[in-house]
Amino acid sequence: MTGIAVAVDAMGGDFGPRVTVPASLAVLRENTSLRLTLVGDESLISPLLAGISPGLSARVQVLHTTEVVTMDDKVAVALRQKKQSSMRLAINLVHAKTVDACVSAGNTGALMAVSRFVLKTHADIDRPAILATLPTMIGHVHMLDLGANVDSEPRHLLQFAQMGSIIAEVLDGIERPRVGLLNIGEEEIKGNEQIKQTDELLRASGLNYIGYVEGDGVFKGHADVVVCDGFVGNIALKTTEGVAKMMAGMIKAEVNRNWLTKVAGLLAFPIWKGLKHNMDPGRYNGASLVGLTGIVVKSHGSADIASFAQAVRVAVKEVEKNVPALIHARLGQNEVPAA
């Protein structure tokens, strides 16, 4: 059968099938070469498929299982005890090449561990990384690692840079993506040891390495790819979410201050609409677990239907561009220095 096949962990995330199923159907409608396997509890999924057209129905199937990895499950539990979970079965389908990619809004730690166990990393990659696309003032940036690894060594960061560069190249069509290394700007204390050694490796890497990028430079669009350790990257990502939510809350509070501001808020409706569109986390939902032999996309756990659909689209795009095979082919050519 031709076309693209994607498995969806229908049970993952805060809302389970009532978000994942309608979102999956929405992407199925817009892409006629797509087939989906919804993995999870049939008694919850099937009612949500009632009444869909025969054309759609022919391209969606359900793989039934009742076991679920919860948000609170320890990684060890997900890995060793829940071998029939919707998450695990979706990843198994990627491994068996029954599908080309899978998408889950489940527990990030479990998804990373199970994906790594089932799919393994490429021969030239020591550790997979989490890559997300974030908005900038002038477009967007691919940032990795956002939390898969802490205490990364310089050669791991080099590998992240190599993978990020390939992804920016194939997804955005940029010939030589600008790769930056996240760092702080104070002269005396520029970077820690990890950063200084990584900087040397990147200078010798053949990538279009532009040097250090600071926290504010990320959002100014100074680079197409920003590389960092997962600890720092996750702090930066969560900080971004926190500040954006705080500002949105402040705008709401200002609008509700008195009748004058309430009227002003109503009249400013077109501005809010545009801002909401620009800052909508759903537009950027779908982080990629890169470095594995297959495509796994992580949706935000609290994603709504529109956001989860976006994560499915990310998976489809990576299948179309053949991302894992490209990473495998390119990194196989490179000499990866042991730092």
Next chain:
Amino acid sequence: MTGIAVAVDAMGGDFGPRVTVPASLAVLRENTSLRLTLVGDESLISPLLAGISPGLSARVQVLHTTEVVTMDDKVAVALRQKKQSSMRLAINLVHAKTVDACVSAGNTGALMAVSRFVLKTHADIDRPAILATLPTMIGHVHMLDLGANVDSEPRHLLQFAQMGSIIAEVLDGIERPRVGLLNIGEEEIKGNEQIKQTDELLRASGLNYIGYVEGDGVFKGHADVVVCDGFVGNIALKTTEGVAKMMAGMIKAEVNRNWLTKVAGLLAFPIWKGLKHNMDPGRYNGASLVGLTGIVVKSHGSADIASFAQAVRVAVKEVEKNVPALIHARLGQNEVPAA
């Protein structure tokens, strides 16, 4: 002579005396027990003092010097070659107890190095830290270290926590400030080694330690004090600035989209005014170099008059509350475990 005496490095920052002098005079006007020493080029400072009232004039003096630490000066240059710089002389005045505190908008790395060299740290503190106050959804938070140290060891982070707790207690009047440790939330990979060891020290510290706080939790107001390594803290701080600027830019772009949104933007004026007030970095200007035997406050280099005045007020408040002596007295009582 009674009252509070503060030295101002009048030459520091992007704008020098034309910001630092009017800002200093503004604070002098609102606080009649304050005396100021403006350190810098008399030929640039004196014209800005022309025409002030005799009452004000009696409380301000100029310490003349033409040497200046520039934003691009290497720390070694500032420390060894510029011994007559306005920054150095201001810090010397603190050391000589001629003044109670000093304020500078100059080069952060140089300010930290010179302050540390001249003033030294408290006996029980290994390294000074940079503490800033940031807005949250429900108030504000004191965060440290924001860039003085990279590769901090757990016992350094413990000391930062102890200092931060004292500052939140005396500046905010909170009896037992909630102290959080900045960390990431993924189960499998919760924290790096530095964080895990610091967590153990903090649990045994006698502080009101509430455990881990994530990047978004900082802005939700989960803690009164958030502790982190300077590398991570500086990335988080710059990320915060970057996101806030990006959102402000997006609002402007939405307002300028067409005539309808332009009109809406004009009508929403009271909302912008309130938002600007809430997000104004000037309201939070003035980071403290804590752990030294004297008070040194760092203003943002690009501070305007209102912002720089705020940094001077931070210095005054720390003098009033006797912060360094309190830190010295309290930490002298504590057993600081060698981790």
